[in-house]
Amino acid sequence: RKMAAASGAATPRIPITLLSGFLGAGKTTLLRQILENKGGFKVAVVVNDVAKVNIDSKLVRERTGPPDSDLADCMELQNGCACCNASDELLQSILQLLRLSQRRGYNYDRIIIELSGVAEPKNIRREFVEAAQVEHVVMKQTQLQTMVTVVDSPSFASLYSSREDLVDRPDLCMEDGDDAEGDSERKVVDLLVEQVECADFVVLNKSDLLEGDDSMLSLRATVAAINPTASVMSCEWGKVPLETVMGPPQGSSWVASADDEDDLREAVRVAKELSKKRKGPDDAEEEHGGEHGHGHGHGHSHGHGHSHDGEPADDDCKVCAIEKDKQETTSAAIRFGITSFVYTARLPFHPKRLMQVIMQLPVKVDPQTGQLVDEWTIPDTTEEAKRMTVDDGSSEGSVMRKIIRSKGFVWVANQHRSAQYWSHAGHYFELRSLGLWWSATALTNWPDGGSGESEEVRKIAGDFARKEEDSYEWGDRRQEIVMIGIGMDQAAICSALDACLLTPQEMDTYKEQASQHDADVVRVSWEGGSPKPEAVS
Numbered sequence: 001r002k003m004a005a006a007s008g009a010a011t012p013r014i015p016i017t018l019l020s021g022f023l024g025a026g027k028t029t030l031l032r033q034i035l036e037n038k039g040g041f042k043v044a045v046v047v048n049d050v051a052k053v054n055i056d057s058k059l060v061r062e063r064t065g066p067p068d069s070d071l072a073d074c075m076e077l078q079n080g081c082a083c084c085n086a087s088d089e090l091l092q093s094i095l096q097l098l099r100l101s102q103r104r105g106y107n108y109d110r111i112i113i114e115l116s117g118v119a120e121p122k123n124i125r126r127e128f129v130e131a132a133q134v135e136h137v138v139m140k141q142t143q144l145q146t147m148v149t150v151v152d153s154p155s156f157a158s159l160y161s162s163r164e165d166l167v168d169r170p171d172l173c174m175e176d177g178d179d180a181e182g183d184s185e186r187k188v189v190d191l192l193v194e195q196v197e198c199a200d201f202v203v204l205n206k207s208d209l210l211e212g213d214d215s216m217l218s219l220r221a222t223v224a225a226i227n228p229t230a231s232v233m234s235c236e237w238g239k240v241p242l243e244t245v246m247g248p249p250q251g252s253s254w255v256a257s258a259d260d261e262d263d264l265r266e267a268v269r270v271a272k273e274l275s276k277k278r279k280g281p282d283d284a285e286e287e288h289g290g291e292h293g294h295g296h297g298h299g300h301s302h303g304h305g306h307s308h309d310g311e312p313a314d315d316d317c318k319v320c321a322i323e324k325d326k327q328e329t330t331s332a333a334i335r336f337g338i339t340s341f342v343y344t345a346r347l348p349f350h351p352k353r354l355m356q357v358i359m360q361l362p363v364k365v366d367p368q369t370g371q372l373v374d375e376w377t378i379p380d381t382t383e384e385a386k387r388m389t390v391d392d393g394s395s396e397g398s399v400m401r402k403i404i405r406s407k408g409f410v411w412v413a414n415q416h417r418s419a420q421y422w423s424h425a426g427h428y429f430e431l432r433s434l435g436l437w438w439s440a441t442a443l444t445n446w447p448d449g450g451s452g453e454s455e456e457v458r459k460i461a462g463d464f465a466r467k468e469e470d471s472y473e474w475g476d477r478r479q480e481i482v483m484i485g486i487g488m489d490q491a492a493i494c495s496a497l498d499a500c501l502l503t504p505q506e507m508d509t510y511k512e513q514a515s516q517h518d519a520d521v522v523r524v525s526w527e528g529g530s531p532k533p534e535a536v537s
């Protein structure tokens with residue numbers, strides 16, 4: 001692609017694709033397949049590996065030829081993980097590639113960044129968002145468009161069931177015994193889930209190493225439940241359709257420009273939508289806790305399709321592929337008992353009762369050693385296992401152990417002004433502060449100054465309770481937790497969490513204690529049916 005002529009025609013920004021996944025998942029193999037079959041596209045590559053001697057970049061560099069060749073230009077990061085100490089170097093590497101293309105007189109069709117095994121895709125995404133906000137020169141010529149995660153299919157279940165930290169698994173993130181980079185104390189399953197959730201495409205590589213068709217069907221359904229907006233595909237030796245890496249995401253792209261709150265809001269929206277579909281059109285009952293005008297997502301339409309035989313398919317064929325893929329994944333999810341729902345409530349949790357429920361998750365720790373002592377593996381998805389639900393009142397038989405992933409906003413009684421983020425996957429659990437609830441945040445500190453014309457502001461305001469509700473005075477405080485599991489008993493899980501909510505008498509005490517804190521500074525008007533934030537004088 002030659003540079004725009006001297007006529008002054010505007011040149012579109014160059015799309016960037018991020019490749020994520022643990023070492024050994026097959027990122028480099030996939031990248032090699034793309035570079036060898038890129039159909040005349042001009043591609044630049046940034047290789048990011050923790051290893052001091054970067055084997056991956058050497059492999060790619062073999063595809064780098066003289067200036068007039070049709071091969072890939074490559075930049076190698078020298079200083080480690082792009083989401084840690086080499087984040088500035090990542091942007092500088094892209095800038096060097098842009099200058100190289102300018103000197104050679106052409107523009108790239110795409111830049112592909114292969115991340116290290118320990119890299120955190122959310123942090124990389126955040127780097128690009130912040131660079132765009134400060135108008136970094138790189139972002140004037142490029143845009144992060146597509147996020148692809150490669151998964152080692154035969155290892156997924158064992159990694160998801162792992163109690164290990166990344167530092168215990170150098171094979172997943174380091175080469176040749178190098179020192180760990182990034183957050184080495186992070187749980188393996190925590191990063192695995194981030195890789196899967198922060199993706200437009202999830203590639204389940206090494207499908208030939210799984211035993212039986214059911215294994216792949218189950219894996220696809222599980223991954224699709226964890227990230228229902230992604231296109232999930234299986235492959236061998238990294239052989240995927242070209243548009244997986246070289247094209248935009250199916251449907252409207254949103255992952256690359258989202259933040260953590262957007263991710264959660266979209267997960268809530270999709271989980272509610274899927275739950276309603278399972279209930280059928282004749283069942284008007286809403287999600288547990290009711291719909292309260294919150295959970296408004298992006299409203300995008302996301303597809304799960306790909307072309308055939310590595311060649312671009314026409315639009316009609318793509319639509320068929322998307323619908324077929326959706327139906328197969330949905331059928332597999334039903335067969336294996338893989339479901340999701342959203343627990344919602346507009347009352348705070350009692351912290352002690354909440355902790356008792358949390359401890360029914362497989363997250364028990366030895367107080368002496370600080371090590372996890374709970375034995376848990378991701379639930380079996382066979383027909384027999386799906387029908388087996390044992391609840392003898394012990395932690396081992398708890399209905400909470402059927403949950404494989406849960407995340408959401410939590411309102412805890414002893415944290416009146418602070419929103420809490422609930423995140424659980426396998427043996428990993430975290431409940432941490434996200435900062436002030438929006439109702440306690442000055443409107444001038446909202447995105448876009450709190451302007452009612454802002455789409456982001458409208459999404460936030462949509463999370464507030466409506467005026468006719470008893471919880472209106474509490475603004476956007478709420479329980480909103482997405483639950484994903486295998487063979488879950490939704491009613492039992494909701495009952496366990498309902499028991500954690502404050503009683504009417506406890507709520508009276510809560511109101512009295514809340515009056516001693518700073519009053520909320522934002523309320524939302526629902527006149528005309530649309531939420532509009534207003535500063536409280």
